[in-house]
Amino acid sequence: MINPKEHIYSILEKIPDPEIPVLTIIDLGIVRDVIIIDEQTIEIIITPTYSGCPAMDVISFEIKLALLETGYKNIKVTYTLSPAWTTDWMSESGKRKLLEYGIAPPKKNSSRVNKMLFEEETNINCPQCNSSNTNQLSEFGSTACKSLYKCNDCNEVFDYFKCH
Amino acid sequence: MINQKIINATLHLADTTLILAQKNSEWCAHGPILEQDIAITNITLDLIGQSRMFYQYAAELINELENKTETEDTLSYLRSEREFKNFLIAELPNGDWAQTILRQFFFSSFQQLLFEKLQHIEDKQISAIAVKSLKEINYHVKWSSEWVIRLGDGTSESHSRMVKAIEILWPYTGEFFNAEENDLTEVEKIKSNWIQKIEAVFIEANLLIPQNIFMQLGGKQGFHTEHLGYILTEMQSLQRAYPWLEW
Numbered sequence: 001m002i003n004p005k006e007h008i009y010s011i012l013e014k015i016p017d018p019e020i021p022v023l024t025i026i027d028l029g030i031v032r033d034v035i036i037i038d039e040q041t042i043e044i045i046i047t048p049t050y051s052g053c054p055a056m057d058v059i060s061f062e063i064k065l066a067l068l069e070t071g072y073k074n075i076k077v078t079y080t081l082s083p084a085w086t087t088d089w090m091s092e093s094g095k096r097k098l099l100e101y102g103i104a105p106p107k108k109n110s111s112r113v114n115k116m117l118f119e120e121e122t123n124i125n126c127p128q129c130n131s132s133n134t135n136q137l138s139e140f141g142s143t144a145c146k147s148l149y150k151c152n153d154c155n156e157v158f159d160y161f162k163c164h
Numbered sequence: 165m166i167n168q169k170i171i172n173a174t175l176h177l178a179d180t181t182l183i184l185a186q187k188n189s190e191w192c193a194h195g196p197i198l199e200q201d202i203a204i205t206n207i208t209l210d211l212i213g214q215s216r217m218f219y220q221y222a223a224e225l226i227n228e229l230e231n232k233t234e235t236e237d238t239l240s241y242l243r244s245e246r247e248f249k250n251f252l253i254a255e256l257p258n259g260d261w262a263q264t265i266l267r268q269f270f271f272s273s274f275q276q277l278l279f280e281k282l283q284h285i286e287d288k289q290i291s292a293i294a295v296k297s298l299k300e301i302n303y304h305v306k307w308s309s310e311w312v313i314r315l316g317d318g319t320s321e322s323h324s325r326m327v328k329a330i331e332i333l334w335p336y337t338g339e340f341f342n343a344e345e346n347d348l349t350e351v352e353k354i355k356s357n358w359i360q361k362i363e364a365v366f367i368e369a370n371l372l373i374p375q376n377i378f379m380q381l382g383g384k385q386g387f388h389t390e391h392l393g394y395i396l397t398e399m400q401s402l403q404r405a406y407p408w409l410e411w
Contacts, residue, residue: 051297052213081217082292084299117309117368138199139307140206144300148199164299 008034008042011070015062018055019143022101025059029089032080041074042067047085049164050144086110087145087164102127104149104160124160126151136160166229170287171222172249172346175239176384177290178218179250182240183392184271185211186399187258196261203307207268210300215240217293241403245386245393252383253336255392262315262325266333269308273361274340274354276301281349290348309365316369326371338379346384 012031017023025031025046033045044063048056060077067075087106095105104124115121120136131153139162141148146159188208195201219236226234253271258264279301282294315322341355359373366373382388403409 048213048296050210050213051217051293051300052209052211054209081289081296084292084296115306117306117313117365138203139303140199140203142202144206144209 004036005034008036008044008067011066012044012063015059015066018058018062020098020101020103022097023094025063027091027094027097029085029091030059037074040072041076042072043076043078045078045080047080049085052144085164087161090161098161099127102158103146104158106161106163108163110163121147121160121162124149126154126156127158128156129154134158166225168229169346170290170348171225171229173348174218174222174225174290176249176346178215178222178239179248180254180271180383181211181215181218183248183250183395184254184267185209185215186395187254187256188264188268190258191264204264204268207304207307210297210304214293214297214300217296221289221293237403241400245388245396247386248388248392248396249384249386250392251336251339252380252389253333253339255383255389255395256333256336257391259329259332260325262322263329263332265308265311265315266326266329268304269312269365270333270337270362272301272304272308274337274358276305277354277357277361278340278349278351281354285348287348312365312371313369316366316371323370326369330371330374334374335377335380338377339381339383342379342381342384344384 009026009031012034013024013026015025017025017028017030020028028049030046030049031044032047035043035045037043044067046056046059046063056079063077064075088110090106098105104127107121107124120139122135123132124134124136125132126134126149129151131151133152134149135152137148137150137157139147141159145161145164147162148157149160150157185208188204188211191201191204192208193201195204216236219239223234223236223239226232226239251271253267256267276298279294279298283291283298285291312326316326317323340358341352343350343352363373
């Protein structure tokens with residue numbers, strides 16, 4: 001018989017992130033714990049990526065929906081803030097999927113995030129042509145978690161999922 | 165132990181981030197260039213997120229202490245001007261880009277030092293919010309510092325606009341360090357660190373810190389400028405016209 005916790009994780013693994021649907025909420029490291037209270041009652045603990053992440057309510061709804069569909073009756077989704085989310089929790093398969101999708105995945109460990117003024121993360125490889133001859137256009141991109149880069153070889157503009 | 169002190173302190177943190185976010189959001193679609201429009205609105209989204217976490221926690225504390233049914237929405241949309249505890253600097257008009265940037269620089273630099281203290285306080289939730297927010301605040305400090313330098317050390321026009329912005333905003337920075345009974349940490353002790361941070365950027369930007377300026381106070385106690393009433397009227401109009409409305 002399949003372990004119930006693993007079964008729940010296998011359901012959660014199919015839930016895409018609403019903003020970057022190529023990633024699942026498991027890839028992103030948003031799901032922090034699954035607590036089985038009894039056969040029908042479970043608690044899912046999730047953490048927001050950024051404080052203002054507008055996707056949290058949708059994610060919580062999607063989790064409830066997916067678990068209801070598979071027969072669980074009482075589902076509680078709880079938010080936790082500590083420890084604070086970091087890109088270090090992103091799965092390797094998540095990073096690969098991001099790259100294939102056209103978004104450069106976070107390159108370094110998040111402890112390297114604090115930068116000097118006017119310093120930018122360099123050697124971010126272009127997801128289109130893999131050139132490292134790229135530069136940052138803006139530290140803030142289309143969502144809180146991304147910054148905007150440009151490839152100087154193929155001239156393509158791309159999103160970089162910044163280390164956080 | 166829940167007490168009025170921690171509730172007031174949490175509301176002050178929530179109100180300041182909400183009102184500043186409300187002001188900054190006026191730049192949405194009006195930024196000088198697209199990338200910077202996106203930057204200021206991204207920062208604004210972080211501030212709203214921080215504000216929501218503080219309001220949710222304040223509501224939890226109030227409900228437990230006073231047996232009420234407050235939510236983040238009732239606290240932000242149904243409290244009056246006199247009940248808001250935000251810093252005055254947050255409610256001031258945006259002015260030009262220089263003034264908006266400078267306010268963000270002053271506030272984010274202060275918030276960074278404050279939250280570095282708050283992450284170590286006993287209250288677990290405030291400390292968790294502080295740790296989470298600091299990761300975002302570091303971006304805000306970097307971005308606003310770079311803009312202060314770019315404008316201060318830019319053309320004579322951009323430099324003169326920064327000088328004017330300093331004249332307008334400096335009198336509202338004293339409030340950051342005005343200690344009062346609800347404080348969760350000794351705010352007066354971070355003043356010298358804040359001045360050092362400001363000075364380091366001002367030197368690069370060819371700007372000077374004003375001396376012997378009268379400092380405005382009152383926001384934390386609910387005494388506001390004439391601007392807050394207009395902000396709340398607009399921000400709360402929907403909820404007041406259609407009570408209990410939900411998205």
